[in-house]
Amino acid sequence: MELFRTLVFPVEHCSERLDLFLGGELPGVSRARIKRLIDEGHILVDGKPSKAAARLRGGEEIRIQLPAAQPSTAQPEAIPLQVLYEDSDLIVIDKPSGMVVHPAAGHSSGTLVNALLGHCQDLSGIGGEMRPGIVHRLDKDTSGVMVATKNDATHLALAAQFKEHRINRRYLALIHGLLTPASGRIEAAIGRHPNHRLKMSSQSRQAKSAITHWKVRRLYDADRLTLVDLRLETGRTHQIRVHCSERNMPLVHDPLYGGRARTGALQDKTLKQLAQKLPGQALHARLLGFIHPRSQQYLEFVSEPPPAFHDLLDYLEQKYSEKEYRQELL
Secondary structure: OOEEEEEEOOOOOOOEEHHHHHHHHOOOOOHHHHHHHHHOOOEEEOOEEOOOOOEEOOOOEEEEEEOOOOOOOOOOOOOOOOEEEEOOOEEEEEEOOOOOOOOEOOEOOOOHHHHHHHHOOOOOOOOOOOOOOEOOOOOOOOEEEEEEEOOHHHHHHHHHHHHOOOOEEEEEEEEEOOOOOOEEEEEOOEEEOOOOOOOEEOOOOOOEOOEEEEEEEEEEHHHOEEEEEEEEOOOOOOHHHHHHHOOOOOEOOOOOOOHHHHHHOOOOHHHHHHHHOOOOOOEEEEEEEEEOOOOOOEEEEEOOOOHHHHHHHHHHHHHHHHHHHHHHHO
8 A cells, every 4th residue: 555645844954955854754764765766756845756866945845655565575584583572563572683684785684674574474565675664773783672563554653753752762781981970961963974884973974963861870990881771862873882982982892883992901801701702782772662553552662681791791790799798898
């Protein structure tokens, strides 16, 4: 079934490319698919065909036609999934660390999309042939709670909640450095790094607003590590990793933003060995809460850190509990 949506580019906004604006309005739709929709005439600006690079000045009416879903080119695979919840509209899973969300260059199989296609037959088509049902994502090495949609109406409704910052997203991270004060807020726009194509940065010329809230759980002062709860107000690519690394507090064992080198310099050999067993950065999406589009009930799902992350945290807790106990005896 085709879906139609009409947007108006706000007059008060700075001029912006059509495809970039739509990327923010349709978070479940890839930029490549948006360009294809524009090129094929499914997106009209003031009733006329346009180009992806067209500049919006303010007040333009944008009519979007989302064609009926086409069969996915990704192949179903019998990959076990840890399902936290499922109904006829959506599915909530606990994504393992090391799993890529959707097929891309170098990852044509073994992805979450392949697993979802093998598990259910009715994923939403809005995300495109390679991203059916995907309304948000986690980095490959970030574990935790994700939701995927089974019909286009649910996809659009959840995408709107993400855009309007009404999704409750909480992460657990172990970072280098001692974070103070006990709670706070980071606001630094994020976009593609000007020189490194794989990285994001606040120095991007096309950076978009990004806000992360933190609350310290535990300071491991002797090892200069902090266990921290993070709440995303926005959801930019690599947001937590960028916000932490640009404060000179990269996530433990983060291979892209400086955490791996810092981890290799840890003095505690056991701690270093446990940290180096992590497949990537020490980051876990521990909680996801949202309003179910059909029932209008608030649903919330929690996930425990995966074994490697859990073992690392367990070692730190035992080490510092023993230290505190020894101090009490003195």
